[in-house]
Amino acid sequence: MQNEDNPVTASIFPAFQYADAPAAVDWLEKAFGFERKAVHPAPDGTIAHAELRFGNGMVMFGSKRPPDPANPWTQESGLYVVVDDIDAHHARARQAGAEIVRPPADTDYGSREYSARDLEGRLWSFGTYRP
Secondary structure, three states, X not given: OXXXXXXXXXXXXXXXXXXXXXXXXXXXXXXXXXXXXXXXXXXXXXXXXXXXXXXXXXXXXXXXXXXXXXXXXXXXXXXXXEOOOHHHHHHHHHHOOOEEEEEEEEOOOOOEEEEEEOOOOOEEEXXXXXX
């Protein structure tokens, strides 16, 4: 199991949504042995963002929200990858033909991120946030 002496060192994280994210936090702990690293409730009782770890890995998720065309994460699941130089990474992806669905931008939680689709339409987000 994970503890503060053994931090998560992964740089790729599955990210998804649950209709009942508060129940999912409890169930993932009870059924699969995940441990809470961070759970950020929203004012309406849903989960804005949760990070649950298992071994040296982690999943991130939140409550399903109404679709927002400016934020593909409100509509589907994907992968989040930690990258130090977002702008260089974005330029490389764009040059290789990735469909950019959210351009590089600074977030209110201190990360710089962008989102793109791969050659088969899967959602990937790249950012400086390290769970």
